[in-house]
Amino acid sequence: xxxxxxxxxxxxxxxxxxxxxxxxxxxxxxxxxxxxxxxxxxxxxxxxxxxxxxxxxxxxxxxxxxxxxxxxxxxxxxxxxxxxxxxxxxxxxxxxxxxxxxxxxxxxxxxxxxxxxxxxxxxxxxxxxxxxxxxxxxxxxxxxxxxxxxxxxxxxxxxxxxxxxxxxxxxxxxxxxxxxxxxxxxxxxxxxxxxxxxxxxxxxxxxxxxxxxxxxxxxxxxxxxxxxxxxxxxxxxxxxxxxxxxxxxxxxxxxxxxxxxxxxxxxxxxxxxxxxxxxxxxxxxxxxxxxxxxxxxxxxxxxxxxxxxxxxxxxxxxxxxxxxxxxxxxxxxxxxxxxxxxxxxxxxxxxxxxxxxxxxxxxxxxxxxxxxxxxxxxxxxxxxxxxxxxxxxxxxxxxxxxxxxxxxxxxxxxxxxxxxxx
Amino acid sequence: xxxxxxxxxxxxxxxxxxxxxxxxxxxxxxxxxxxxxxxxxxxxxxxxxxxxxxxxxxxxxxxxxxxxxxxxxxxxxxxxxxxxxxxxxxxxxxxxxxxxxxxxxxxxxxxxxxxxxxxxxxxxxxxxxxxxxxxxxxxxxxxxxxxxxxxxxxxxxxxxxxxxxxxxxxxxxxxxxxxxxxxxxxxxxxxxxxxxxxxxxxxxxxxxxxxxxxxxxxxxxxxxxxxxxxxxxxxxxxxxxxxxxxxxxxxxxxxxxxxxxxxxxxxxxxxxxxxxxxxxxxxxxxxxxxxxxxxxxxxxxxxxxxxxxxxxxxxxxxxxxxxxxxxxxxxxxxxxxxxxxxxxxxxxxxxxxxxxxxxxxxxxxxxxxxxxxxxxxxxxxxxxxxxxxxxxxxxxxxxxxxxxxxxxxxxxxxxxxxxxxxxxxxxxxxxxxxxxxxxxxxxxxxxxxxxxxxxxxxxxxxxx
Numbered sequence: 027x028x029x030x031x032x033x034x035x036x037x038x039x040x041x042x043x044x045x046x047x048x049x050x051x052x053x054x055x056x057x058x059x060x061x062x063x064x065x066x067x068x069x070x071x072x073x074x075x076x077x078x079x080x081x082x083x084x085x086x087x088x089x090x091x092x093x094x095x096x097x098x099x100x101x102x103x104x105x106x107x108x109x110x111x112x113x114x115x116x117x118x119x120x121x122x123x124x125x126x127x128x129x130x131x132x133x134x135x136x137x138x139x140x141x142x143x144x145x146x147x148x149x150x151x152x153x154x155x156x157x158x159x160x161x162x163x164x165x166x167x168x169x170x171x172x173x174x175x176x177x178x179x180x181x182x183x184x185x186x187x188x189x190x191x192x193x194x195x196x197x198x199x200x201x202x203x204x205x206x207x208x209x210x211x212x213x214x215x216x217x218x219x220x221x222x223x224x225x226x227x228x229x230x231x232x233x234x235x236x237x238x239x240x241x242x243x244x245x246x247x248x249x250x251x252x253x254x255x256x257x258x259x260x261x262x263x264x265x266x267x268x269x270x271x272x273x274x275x276x277x278x279x280x281x282x283x284x285x286x287x288x289x290x291x292x293x294x295x296x297x298x299x300x301x302x303x304x305x306x307x308x309x310x311x312x313x314x315x316x317x318x319x320x321x322x323x324x325x326x327x328x329x330x331x332x333x334x335x336x337x338x339x340x341x342x343x344x345x346x347x348x349x350x351x352x353x354x355x356x357x358x359x360x361x362x363x364x365x366x367x368x369x370x371x372x373x374x375x376x377x378x379x380x381x382x383x384x385x386x387x388x389x390x391x392x393x394x395x396x397x398x399x400x401x402x403x404x405x406x407x408x409x410x411x412x413x414x415x416x417x418x419x420x421x422x423x424x425x426x427x428x429x430x431x432x433x434x435x436x437x438x439x440x441x442x443x444x445x446x447x448x
Numbered sequence: 449x450x451x452x453x454x455x456x457x458x459x460x461x462x463x464x465x466x467x468x469x470x471x472x473x474x475x476x477x478x479x480x481x482x483x484x485x486x487x488x489x490x491x492x493x494x495x496x497x498x499x500x501x502x503x504x505x506x507x508x509x510x511x512x513x514x515x516x517x518x519x520x521x522x523x524x525x526x527x528x529x530x531x532x533x534x535x536x537x538x539x540x541x542x543x544x545x546x547x548x549x550x551x552x553x554x555x556x557x558x559x560x561x562x563x564x565x566x567x568x569x570x571x572x573x574x575x576x577x578x579x580x581x582x583x584x585x586x587x588x589x590x591x592x593x594x595x596x597x598x599x600x601x602x603x604x605x606x607x608x609x610x611x612x613x614x615x616x617x618x619x620x621x622x623x624x625x626x627x628x629x630x631x632x633x634x635x636x637x638x639x640x641x642x643x644x645x646x647x648x649x650x651x652x653x654x655x656x657x658x659x660x661x662x663x664x665x666x667x668x669x670x671x672x673x674x675x676x677x678x679x680x681x682x683x684x685x686x687x688x689x690x691x692x693x694x695x696x697x698x699x700x701x702x703x704x705x706x707x708x709x710x711x712x713x714x715x716x717x718x719x720x721x722x723x724x725x726x727x728x729x730x731x732x733x734x735x736x737x738x739x740x741x742x743x744x745x746x747x748x749x750x751x752x753x754x755x756x757x758x759x760x761x762x763x764x765x766x767x768x769x770x771x772x773x774x775x776x777x778x779x780x781x782x783x784x785x786x787x788x789x790x791x792x793x794x795x796x797x798x799x800x801x802x803x804x805x806x807x808x809x810x811x812x813x814x815x816x817x818x819x820x821x822x823x824x825x826x827x828x829x830x831x832x833x834x835x836x837x838x839x840x841x842x843x844x845x846x847x848x849x850x851x852x853x854x855x856x857x858x859x860x861x862x863x864x865x866x867x868x869x870x871x872x873x874x875x876x877x878x879x880x881x882x883x884x885x886x887x888x889x890x891x892x893x894x895x896x897x898x899x900x901x902x903x904x905x906x907x908x909x910x911x912x
């Protein structure tokens with residue numbers, strides 16, 4: 027293993043996390059789509075049930091939505107920093123599926139933002155339809171991108187591959203379908219676990235059935251994928267079933283089977299872990315089979331950025347991870363422990379101060395004078411003086427002046443005192 | 449700069465089939481994203497300040513305001529996530545030549561920015577959903593990382609932009625980028641600091657005026673309870689203290705542009721020939737190497753750019769015509785930014801002086817009309833400022849090193865993508881306006897929040 031191999035491992039980890047977390051998110055949208063026929067034509071009871079499914083799917087995803095989707099940004103930025111030439115080639119040749127995925131991301135994010143603006147069922151249903159359609163588009167398009175790379179249809183260079191046939195081959199279609207099926211499966215397991223935790227038995231059963239259904243489809247697509255790989259990308263097929271990709275493949279198959287068994291026995295939390303493992307195995311198997319090639323005629327070594335860039339990138343990733351993982355742990359533990367499910371008691375422990383305490387005007391005059399002093403000092407150092415150090419101090423003076431000025435104005439007290447003045 | 453070696457290479461016209469559309473598409477995506485960035489920078493600190501007021505006084509009014517602004521913050525952040533994601537897709541889809549050659553030099557900035565974005569997303573999740581669910585103190589603390597991530601995020605993005613304006617930290621040898629030092633490229637750059645401060649303050653300026661706008665309109669319509677007054681005074685005060693300082697920072701940026709990007713300055717001013725004691729032209733139209741119908745102020749340009757009325761200012765003639773940015777776009781955008789910025793600074797200063805001398809909020813109707821107009825105007829100034837920076841960099845993507853036509857994708861179909869994206873973003877703008885109006889129209893006590901019981905405040909007069 028060389029240093030230039032390390033970033034690709036982080037890219038793959040990021041990709042696996044995006045599939046597991048973001049994919050579950052997209053899958054939840056798919057299940058909302060599946061409720062639409064019942065809502066259109068079903069009886070009142072069926073409509074109510076469909077609405078509950080939709081609500082549950084949305085509610086369970088809420089707090090972690092944005093965090094889940096930033097994994098995609100992580101994958102993109104690490105790739106373009108560590109393997110710029112590969113990134114430029116992939117992004118330009120596969121501009122069409124990437125653009126479709128981007129449209130899906132837009133629609134999905136807007137639907138998410140819109141949801142906070144309404145609680146009328148008719149509007150919610152319409153918003154969720156947009157949500158759901160984008161949930162289908164984005165995983166499929168991103169899967170097609172992976173498929174195009176796997177089937178070696180992305181040559182090195184600026185848009186050197188075909189704009190359409192590069193990503194409409196059988197492997198792209200199958201990987202796209204697999205991404206959709208895996209998303210639906212992950213979401214169903216997640217939502218079943220969530221419903222079980224909330225004690226909603228009928229919802230649990232609903233999503234359990236759906237998980238099994240999606241698992242069957244995902245399994246079938248994966249097997250079909252192996253057959254197509256045999257015909258369309260022979261080198262990768264052999265390295266997957268006989269070579270370095272084999273361990274990943276085996277892990278993926280075993281984890282996939284055991285996750286079905288776990289869902290059958292209603293152990294949803296464990297099923298989520300093994301489902302994630304199945305995804306990770308699949309990605310590891312692909313990586314093992316494809317290395318050392320990143321693209322058809324580009325090895326990792328050829329694509330890698332200079333040594334210093336790689337080192338700094340790895341330092342940044344390590345430092346980022348130290349901050350990020352505890353934060354993510356906090357968010358997920360709050361969500362998973364259900365702390366976000368029911369509003370608790372708040373109330374302030376200390377006795378509230380009267381508004382007069384905050385309004386006490388004694389120091390305001392001083393603050394205003396200091397603010398003017400900071401402003402004058404800032405003008406002198408930034409606008410008159412020439413030395414760079416003076417500019418730095420001048421900017422600091424101006425920031426101090428702004429903060430002191432804001433405090434001196436005391437806008438809240440100003441707004442409150444109006445009643446007395448009037 | 450070694451880049452000068454390849455700078456002189458002629459560019460085949462056939463290669464730039466969709467350069468124009470790709471640039472427009474990128475500009476559209478930036479114009480959509482940057483206003484949201486302003487809210488990302490400024491809104492968390494503003495909301496935290498109001499929440500802190502609530503913790504300090506126990507007054508439920510502040511809690512109501514903070515909670516309502518939290519919903520705005522969450523909605524705008526969700527839209528910001530998508531416009532930001534689109535930008536990162538476009539980096540590769542539209543500019544593969546740029547990414548392939550220089551990704552190793554500047555990519556690190558975006559990688560770190562990705563982490564900031566992540567941190568922001570995580571803690572916005574905690575903060576938004578943690579209202580009523582975390583202890584008050586823990587909730588307030590959970591907002592601090594959002595403010596911090598807003599700072600580091602702008603630092604990283606601006607470090608990349610500053611590098612594109614004033615590239616360093618690498619050499620070019622035989623068409624390959626060698627001797628790459630990403631830290632020196634991103635942070636050892638004098639251009640970074642003034643651009644960063646200018647943008648960071650713009651965030652507070654734009655978000656402050658825009659947030660105050662609906663309450664100024666409410667005042668004009670006669671709704672002026674303590675709720676509106678407070679929600680108006682806090683963001684307006686922020687914008688009012690920032691606006692005058694922004695003028696000083698802008699002057700600092702301009703002086704740096706004068707030395708590091710003289711061609712950009714020449715385009716901004718429409719200065720065709722290198723001139724000693726150069727005049728400044730207000731208004732007018734640049735054509736045939738001169739500004740027509742403009743008001744010339746002798747020696748002002750030399751004075752502003754170099755603090756010396758007799759300084760020599762480099763003109764457009766220092767570079768061949770193919771390397772000059774479009775002069776009129778630069779001039780109009782720059783003058784628009786400066787005019788609006790100056791007006792906003794005067795509005796802010798007037799408000800501050802009035803408050804100092806009279807100790808109360810202004811009662812003049814014109815002031816609230818101006819405050820309501822300041823929101824959209826600050827947005828115009830923001831976009832105009834970015835046009836000055838980015839169009840003024842043309843025809844370069846990496847200043848004097850790589851032209852945009854070398855960077856642009858060779859893929860066809862860019863006009864289709866541009867059209868689809870423009871239509872989509874129109875829908876997104878419509879959706880954002882819809883959701884903001886809905887949030888604003890929601891009755892004050894949607895979540896059963898107690899309203900202030902003081903007579904004449906929100907509860908009683910709102911119902912009327």
